Amino acid sequence: MQQTAHKVVVIGHRNPDTDSICSAIAYAELKNKTSDLVCEARRAGKMNQETEFVLKKFGVTPPRMCTDVNPKIRDVDYRQIPGIPGSTSLRKAWEIMRDQKIDTLAVTSEEDELQGVITVKDIATANMDLFDTGILAKSRTSYRNILETLGATMVVGSEDAVCTTGHIRIGTATPEMLESSMEKGDIVILTNRYESQLCAIEKEASLIIICNGAKVGRTIQHIAAETGVAIMSAPCDTYAAAKLISQCAPISYYMTRDNIIKFTLVSPVADVTRVMAKVRHRYFPILDADGKYCGMISRRNIINLRKRRIILVDHNEATQAVEGFDQAEILEIIDHHRIGSLETSGPVYFRNQPVGCTATIVTQMYDENGVTIPQKTAGLLLAAILSDTLVFRSPTCTPIDVNAANRLAKIAGVDINEFANEMFEAGEKLDGKTAEEVFLQDFKVFMCGDIRFGVAQGSYMTRKNLTAAEALLKPYLEEARNKQNVEDIYMLLTDVPKEESVVICNGRYAAEVLSDGFETQPAADASWTLPGVVSRKKQFIPALMTAYQEL
Known part of the structure; x- marks a missing residue:
């Protein structure tokens, strides 16, 4: 029987941010309405507090976790x-x-x-073990098995009985020879010869199988019932019965x-x-x-394996993709980042636009397909745009993002500034969180030649929370670098109102790369303040790439 086709997984990058999660949910919804595919949004890691707040606010169930799309059984x-x-x-x-x-x-x-x-x-x-005549007793073969295998009927005794004693005997010779070879409790295969049947009963056989469909006389039935001997009548001859009898044993x-x-x-x-x-x-x-x-x-x-089918949103870097992506069939990629290192085995639908957020592209695709954006979906898409563009402060933000956000806010029924403040405040809370949890809220790995480095980012509305996050994360960076198996690691702490970022780092080249990339020196506490730098994608990563290439 064929298995039902697996759902197409729509999924963002590892350590997902709000855009990664919300765009996956919205795009899966759109594909289900406009194609024959059955799509399901999934997440490639734990959600951060900001995303949890957004989903809860709009009453949307979080996507199920999916950290590995390697083919399974x-x-x-x-x-x-x-x-x-x-x-x-x-x-x-x-x-x-x-x-x-x-x-x-x-x-x-x-x-x-x-x-x-x-x-x-x-x-x-x-079947080749021809000489084990005690097999039915050893295996505790049921009478039902014998009846079914021989096509027999029960004449005397219960169908529910089980063979517990005796050997199989073929009584085609004279009654005298049968009497000398039989023992109490044996299972005897006979013809319609009256004397042999009576002999088998007198020798206290446990079961008599009478072949050729012969009728069993009333006298024989009466004597057998009185002495506790079971009788079956089988339509086959003694040769066939002898061949089939060992096949009655249970497979157990x-x-x-x-x-x-x-x-x-x-x-x-x-x-x-x-x-x-x-x-x-x-x-x-x-x-x-x-x-x-x-x-x-x-x-x-x-x-005849069917590969998992996936649609990637908000990334096209192999280092950021879910485990096993190279063993899956990638159907589409919807993204707004630089063209990365991800390769596909065949042509795919690849939509990449220089806008501030993947959710902006998804919003366009709803419009292009003539699909009305539901209120909850509009709320998710709006949250993603505000998060990725830092409420339009990021240099990656375009007029397309702003227009899309304003329209989505009307559909969702929220005020952009009020909603953005609530969302960012929810995301920057450190109460009860470990350094690792804060660090992995939005962490991505990049490659420049043979150098593998990682960059995490956190956005903060108050300097107090930013400073607290810096104090929490600085001692953790070396451990994070080892865990993530990268050469260098960076933490970008973005002050949204001031439109600047504080950077802390760890690694072999990290300090040199920051100094060269931004032509600045660290403060006394070994942190770098980068005025005007708020975008990891458009400002921070390009500068690092240039510096690494010049090493």
């Missing part, structure tokens, strides 16, 4: 073949394998808990119980492929999030 068209109970006969299991064209079945409980696996090799091995006796190689729906395909390459099995059971069996997977299923 859930992305593969695995076989949704039901598990079978351990009481199933070998014959029935083989018939299922034959009909389903599969050589391995999962053995499960009524609650779909995996108990073992049975393979066609296990069944073949069981032969199945593999321990060290079963199994996977979950979220197992990475790369890991599964490595395991499959080391073993000779063809099929492997899959468990869901609750540990319940849900299907089987083979190497052929892996070959």
